[in-house]
Amino acid sequence: MNRFRGALVPLVLLVLWEILSRAGVFSPIVLPPPSAVAVKWYQGLLPGLPYDPATESYGQWLVSGEMPHDAVASLARVLMGFCVGAGLAVPVGLILGTSDRLYGLFNPLLQILRPIPPIAYIPLAIVWFGLGNPPALFLIALGTFFPVLVNTIAGVRQVDSIYIRAARNLGAKPCTMFRRVILPAASPYVLAGMRIGIGTAFIVVIVAEMIAVSDGLGYRILEAREYMWSDKIIGGMLTIGILGLIIDGAMSRLNDHLLRWHRGLER
DSSP, X not given: OHHHHHHHHHHHHHHHHHHHHHTTSXXXXXXXXXXXXXXXXXXXXXXXXXXXXXXXXXXXXXXXXXXXXXXXXXXXXHHHHHXXXXXXXXXXXXXXXXXXXXXXXXXXXXXXXXXSOXXXXXXXXXXXXXXXHHHHHHHHHHHHHHHHHHHHHHHHHTSXXXXXXXXXXXXOOXXXXXXXXXXXXXXXXXXHHHHHHHHHHHHHHHHHHHHSOSSSHHHXXXXXXXXXXXXXHHHHHHHHHHHHHHHHHHHHHHHHHHTTXXXXXXX
């Protein structure tokens, strides 16, 4: 029932959009009807060449269409950039969160760099890495890094002092205290930061693909803009939204599984 309610508003908007477009309220060049977008999206799913068993398997041919190829390319960049950014942010955040001296030393620099959007690094990324995947992965990792870092630091620094004192009174060594007290208590913040970071990665990958690479959903949207293919632009945008919904749902399920002990998840 909840899923049906969640789909009700998008369905109503699609029907209204279709009616207004067919009535001529919107120009088909500026805003084509959803049916035209669906046709273009379906055409993008179809393989461009006939099936040849001598060169590729049927599964490879089935996903060789323009839209699957671009979706896979964008998703691969998002996951690789996210792994790099989050993989660096979590240990750095744990170190800065547990050390007041290091936190006081690096926090001013962090607060200077954090508000700078990853898009502002595009010229430098191209100068440093040239064109292709390296600058795109750099920008995605950068966009992921700060949300995960800030949440990790906040999680460690907001561990209840009662837990720390109780562990000390029980004779816990620093390593044990970090592993059994600080890390579990900070994990909700860390996972929340990762969920924000993966969303930021999807935003950055589209911009990066418009600048530095020759495939992916961002590149295809920019190409469609040059030819005023609004239906193709909207189809690419919807594909991004679907991928983002799937990834966010997977992250939400992972959080619920890993934090099933957390009292905030009790029903």
